[in-house]
Amino acid sequence: xxxxxxxxxxxxxxxxxxxxxxxxxxxxxxxxxxxxxxxxxxxxxxxxxxxxxxxxxxxxxxxxxxxxxxxxxxxxxxxxxxxxxxxxxxxxxxxxxxxxxxxxxxxxxxxxxxxxxxxxxxxxxxxxxxxxxxxxxxxxxxxxxxxxxxxxxxxxxxxxxxxxxxxxxxxxxxxxxxxxxxxxxxxxxxxxxxxxxxxxxxxxxxxxxxxxxxxxxxxxxxxxxxxxxxxxxxxxxxxxxxxxxxxxxxxxxxxxxx
Numbered sequence: 001x002x003x004x005x006x007x008x009x010x011x012x013x014x015x016x017x018x019x020x021x022x023x024x025x026x027x028x029x030x031x032x033x034x035x036x037x038x039x040x041x042x043x044x045x046x047x048x049x050x051x052x053x054x055x056x057x058x059x060x061x062x063x064x065x066x067x068x069x070x071x072x073x074x075x076x077x078x079x080x081x082x083x084x085x086x087x088x089x090x091x092x093x094x095x096x097x098x099x100x101x102x103x104x105x106x107x108x109x110x111x112x113x114x115x116x117x118x119x120x121x122x123x124x125x126x127x128x129x130x131x132x133x134x135x136x137x138x139x140x141x142x143x144x145x146x147x148x149x150x151x152x153x154x155x156x157x158x159x160x161x162x163x164x165x166x167x168x169x170x171x172x173x174x175x176x177x178x179x180x181x182x183x184x185x186x187x188x189x190x191x192x193x194x195x196x197x198x199x200x201x202x203x204x205x206x207x208x209x210x211x212x213x214x215x216x217x218x219x220x221x222x223x224x225x226x227x228x229x230x231x232x233x234x235x236x237x238x239x240x241x242x243x244x245x246x247x248x249x250x251x252x253x254x255x256x257x258x
Contacts (some may be wrong), residue, residue: 001032002092002093002094002095002236003013003028003029003092003093004090004091004092004154005026005027005028005029005091005092005093006088006089006090006091007024007025007026007029007088007089007090007091007179008024008025008086008087008088008112009022009023009083009084009085009086009087009088009089009131010023010024010025010065010085010227011085011103012080012081012083012084012085014081015069015145015146016135016143016144016145017142017143018072018073018218019069019070019071019072019115019145020069020070020072020080020081021067021068021069022067022068022069022070022080022083023065023066023067024066024068024089024091025063025064025065025067026039026064026065026066026091026093027064027065028064028094029091030059030060030061030063030064030065030066031061031064031092032094033056033059033061033066033093033094033122034055034094034098034099034122034126035098035099035119035120035122035123035125035126036055036096036097036098036099036119036212036247037055037056037093037095037096037097037098037257038053038054038055038056038093038094038096038119038220038245038247039053039054039056039068039091039092039093039094039095040052040053040091040092040093040217040219040220041053041054041068041080041089041090041091042089042090042091042092042093043076043079044090045079045222048075048076048079049069050076050094050218051078051219051220052070052077052080052213053095053217053220053243054068054070055068055069055119055189055212055214055247056068056093056094056119057069057118057119057121057122057124057146057171058121058125058126058149058182059122063095066091067079067121068118069115069117069118069146070115070144070239071114071115073137073150076125081199082094087151092220093245094258095220095221095243096220096242096243096244096246096247096248096249097244097245097246097247099123099126099187099240099248100210100248101126101127101130101132102185102239105130105132105182105184105185106132106133106184107133107134107135107183107184108127108132108133108134108135108183108184108185108186108187109134109135109136109137109176109181109183109185109186109187110123110124110134110135110137110139110155110186110187110188111134111137111138111139111172111176111186111187111188111194112135112136112137112138112139112172112188112189112190113138113139113140113172113188113189113190113191113194114139114141114190114191115138116188116190116191116212116214117138117145117146117189117190117195118146118189119212120136120150120187120188120189121146121149121150121153122134123187124150124153124155125153128153134155134156135156135157135158135183136155136156136158137150137158137159137160137172137175137176137181137242138150138157138158138159138160138172139159139160139161139162139171139172139173139175139190139194140159140160140162140166141161141162141163141200142161142162142163142165142166143165143166144159144161144166147159147169147247156158158175158179160172160174160175171194172190172194173194173197173198173201176201177197182205182207183207184207185207185208185210186198186202186207186208186210187209187210187212188209188210188211188212188251189212189214190214191214192213192214192256193210193229194214195251195256196256196257197254198211198251199211199251199256202251203216203251203252208250209248209250209251209252210248210249210250210251211248211249211251211254211256212246212247212248213229213242213247213249213254214247215227215229215242215243215246215247217242218241219243220243221243221244222241222243222244222245225241227241227242228240228241228242229242229246229254229255230254230255231251231253231254231255232254232255233255240253240254
């Protein structure tokens, strides 16, 4: 059940160019999180009234901690990046529908693009708990992050960079095709073009594919209709409120080519 909770920032470090990792003590929220869910972070500034949605990267339920990874892209996230350990922060969560792990799943492939890699870390932890063998494919422009954290959980990790500075030279979908990846199911989060091409690849292979959408949100509760996506042709209703009906959906349920 979602709740509003105030917590203390324990860490807020830049781990790559304009990418920050934040750890907050929020025991109420941490105890309920599942992979693919998110929190709305309140900035408590008069000139920034709307909260910011951030996917949950990982949790430590025994210590009441949640870990967030976010990209600094505007004034709100710039403000977050300037907060120091010891500062307090309000969060509403956990919100949205997360990833589904079906009984009998044996092999999974996680596909992340840039900061979209973050929510897949908690998913990997959950899959490991179910005994699922997992490969991780991560795509970046120049430099990777979180790779060590994925490897520490026992995953087979593959990196692709557009620049070729690290790992496979090209995008992560090209990497999947080169390796002819064919798991029992794909799980993904990242930019919509990446999700679109992954969905096409999954359809070619007749493999189910869950995608975690990244959309702008104002409330996170389904009231403002600021995060509406289009359903796949022929499905009713014709629109999806990503914050409460997602953010995780099957790729054949939503339009990804916009």
